[in-house]
Structures are given as C-alpha cells and as structure tokens.
Amino acid sequence: MPDAPTDATIAEIATLIGFDTTSRESNLPLIDHVVERLAAVGVEPVLVPNADGTKTNLLATFPAADGTVTGGVVLSAHTDVVPVDGQAWSSEPFAPEVRDGRLYARGSADMKSFLGVVVAKLPQIAQATLAEPIHLAFSYDEEVGCVGAIGLVDEIVRRGMEPRGCVVGEPTSMRIVRGHKSMNVFRVDVRGLAAHSSLTPQGVNAIAHAAELVRFVHGVADEMRLEGPFDDAYVVPFTTVSVNRIDGGIAINTIPAECTVHFEFRALTTVDHEALVQRFRAECRRIEAAMREQHPGASVELTTTAAAPGVDTPADAEIVAMAASWGAEPSDAKVTYGTEAGLFAQAGIPTVVCGPGDIAQAHAADEFIELDQIARCESFVDRLIADLSTTA
Numbered sequence: 001m002p003d004a005p006t007d008a009t010i011a012e013i014a015t016l017i018g019f020d021t022t023s024r025e026s027n028l029p030l031i032d033h034v035v036e037r038l039a040a041v042g043v044e045p046v047l048v049p050n051a052d053g054t055k056t057n058l059l060a061t062f063p064a065a066d067g068t069v070t071g072g073v074v075l076s077a078h079t080d081v082v083p084v085d086g087q088a089w090s091s092e093p094f095a096p097e098v099r100d101g102r103l104y105a106r107g108s109a110d111m112k113s114f115l116g117v118v119v120a121k122l123p124q125i126a127q128a129t130l131a132e133p134i135h136l137a138f139s140y141d142e143e144v145g146c147v148g149a150i151g152l153v154d155e156i157v158r159r160g161m162e163p164r165g166c167v168v169g170e171p172t173s174m175r176i177v178r179g180h181k182s183m184n185v186f187r188v189d190v191r192g193l194a195a196h197s198s199l200t201p202q203g204v205n206a207i208a209h210a211a212e213l214v215r216f217v218h219g220v221a222d223e224m225r226l227e228g229p230f231d232d233a234y235v236v237p238f239t240t241v242s243v244n245r246i247d248g249g250i251a252i253n254t255i256p257a258e259c260t261v262h263f264e265f266r267a268l269t270t271v272d273h274e275a276l277v278q279r280f281r282a283e284c285r286r287i288e289a290a291m292r293e294q295h296p297g298a299s300v301e302l303t304t305t306a307a308a309p310g311v312d313t314p315a316d317a318e319i320v321a322m323a324a325s326w327g328a329e330p331s332d333a334k335v336t337y338g339t340e341a342g343l344f345a346q347a348g349i350p351t352v353v354c355g356p357g358d359i360a361q362a363h364a365a366d367e368f369i370e371l372d373q374i375a376r377c378e379s380f381v382d383r384l385i386a387d388l389s390t391t392a
C-alpha cells in the first residue's frame with residue numbers, strides 16, 4: 001500500500017482548504033471550483049441551493065458506459081468546516097502546512113481530504129468504462145446539524161437514482177463504520193408572568209416550571225441508562241438525554257417571566273423517536289396547563305431546532321463487503337458522532353461511514369491528517385473505480 005499521497009491530490013486538498021467554508025460563510029466559491037473541475041471532464045452537476053441562494057449542495061453523476069444513471073455508488077462529503085474562533089493554531093488554519101508526515105489545516109481531517117481525493121480523481125472516473133454510475137453528493141451546513149443534506153438526499157430520491165450504496169467520507173481512519181446514533185435538539189420556551197419577587201402570588205415563575213421540565217428530561221435519561229435499550233458497540237451503550245443550556249430571569253428581585261431550556265437526545269435506532277418526542281411534548285403540555293391555572297397567558301412551547309437520524313447498517317449489507325473489498329478496514333465499532341449517513345439510510349440507501357483521518361483531530365486546534373491516511377483513501381477510491389468498471 002502506498003504511504004505517500006500523490007502531489008495532485010495534495011494540491012487539490014490544499015485548494016479546497018483555501019476556501020474558508022466555515023458554516024456561517026458561503027460555500028459557493030468552493031462549489032464553483034468543483035463545478036469547473038467537473039466541467040473539465042464533461043460532467044454537469046445539479047445544484048440544490050438553500051433558500052436564499054448563499055450556499056448549495058452539489059450532485060453529480062458519472063453515468064455507466066451504457067448511459068445508465070441509476071444504481072451505482074454515492075460518495076458523500078460535506079463542504080463546510082467548524083469555526084477556528086478562539087482556538088490557538090500553530091499555523092494558519094486555511095493555509096495547509098505539511099510537517100512530520102501530517103497535513104495541518106482546518107478541515108484537513110473533517111473532511112476536505114476525502115473531498116480532495118475524490119475531486120483529484122475526477123479525470124480518472126471520467127475515463128473509466130463504468131459498469132454502473134458513480135455519484136458525488138457534496139453538501140453544505142453539515143456542521144450545524146446536517147441541514148443541507150436533507151435537500152440533497154431528497155433530490156436523489158426525487159430523481160429515482162436508487163443507488164446500491166453510499167460511502168460518507170467522514171474521518172474513521174478508513175475503518176468501516178456501520179452505525180451512529182441520531183441527534184435531536186430541542187428548545188423549550190417557558191413563559192410565565194413577571195412580578196416583584198415579594199409578591200409571589202401575583203407572578204408565575206418560569207424558572208420554577210422550567211425546572212420541572214429539567215427534572216423530567218433527566219428522569220427519562222435515567223430510564224434510558226438503566227432500562228435500555230442497549231447496544232454494546234457504542235462507548236455509551238444507551239440513548240443519552242441531557243439538558244445542556246438554560247437561560248432565564250432578569251433580576252434578583254423579579255419573578256422571571258421567561259425561561260428557555262435547551263436539551264437533546266442521541267438515540268439508538270432501536271428507540272421509537274416519535275414516541276420519545278411525544279413524551280416530552282406531553283410533559284410540556286402538563287406544565288403549561290398547571291401554569292395556565294395561575295395565568296391564562298402562560299405557555300410552554302417545544303421546538304425541534306436540529307435533528308439528524310441515526311444509522312445502523314447490518315454487518316452483512318452489500319455496501320459493507322464492497323467497502324472492505326476496496327481496502328477499508330472492517331469494524332464492529334459504532335461512533336459517538338453524527339453524520340449525514342442517517343439521512344441516506346433513512347432514504348433506503350445502504351450506507352457506511354468511511355474516510356481518512358481521525359475524528360479525534362476534527363474540530364480541534366491544529367487539526368491534522370496523517371499523509372498515509374490520504375494515500376489509503378486514494379487507494380480506496382482507485383479500487384472502487386476499478387470495481388465499478390467493466391472488465392471487458
């Protein structure tokens with residue numbers, strides 16, 4: 001196995017890193033660049049933009065030699081990166097630096113190296129005599145909760161592409177990861193009635209009622225921890241539930257009229273998500289009814305602020321064997337972080353997560369990727385292209 005990536009790949013990764021695609025920024029300059037690369041090999045992608053046109057997904061298909069555009073394999077990547085704000089970097093985060101066999105930059109591991117390997121291979125994919133198509137699905141706003149990929153996966157479904165499988169190239173050190181939990185984030189706005197703190201009967205204390213919700217949420221957390229369901233492939237083998245932020249009150253002598261609670265759960269795919277959400281909704285309604293007995297204008301409103309489904313691809317799925325045949329390392333581990341894999345899986349596309357680099361370096365200061373990981377990813381894509389090509 002080669003342990004040094006090609007110069008062309010390193011140059012492509014460096015170009016992609018040079019676009020500051022922090023999620024708050026537009027990804028259009030990066031997408032324009034990819035569109036040019038595709039145009040150079042005669043492929044016109046479909047762009048699936050966000051509502052205000054400041055960001056876009058990109059979907060491209062390299063058809064089979066006989067013109068078939070359905071089936072095949074999807075290579076999925078997100079184009080955005082997390083901020084570097086407040087982090088102490090030893091080198092410029094958006095100017096990659098190679099030292100000690102590593103490439104340092106924001107996005108080096110998560111996940112512009114995978115993206116760069118794929119873009120560098122475009123001429124090779126275009127020249128291959130494919131037996132089935134290879135699709136590229138590049139998204140925006142993954143790092144803010146898999147927002148962009150929703151429209152991207154919808155487009156794949158709408159076009160009836162029915163790919164055989166999908167590889168999400170998030171950093172797994174080129175291991176085949178079949179599972180991760182869902183991610184579900186909620187905001188609850190509790191509105192009571194303000195009053196001077198000496199006149200408690202005239203107010204409805206939003207913090208006190210929000211605290212009831214906090215206890216309920218953590219009661220559910222305890223239930224999940226003690227009663228399951230469990231999956232020992234995870235470091236934390238049960239569904240986690242946690243209140244992670246609370247804002248409320250304006251002064252020490254004022255009964256608070258408003259309190260906002262932010263909580264999340266990260267669930268195993270064996271948990272009935274909708275039923276769980278309904279339990280939280282029911283508790284919000286119970287608290288609201290109690291508050292309204294004191295003040296008809298009181299309210300407790302639950303909003304889902306982010307949600308991404310989990311994935312649990314069976315060990316005997318074809319895409320698992322395919323990824324292994326392309327040189328990825330089989331593994332029973334499931335990962336604690338979320339990815340876009342759940343969205344593909346939810347659409348009926350068998351999906352694994354497999355990409356170069358270590359998630360431990362993602363999002364951190366001095367993010368890096370080992371150069372040999374990039375080389376392993378190049379080899380993986382080479383073998384994928386060969387495998388999907390006709391032998392005739």
Ligand SMILES: [Zn+2]
Pocket residue numbers: 078110111142170171
């Ligand atoms: Zn990522």
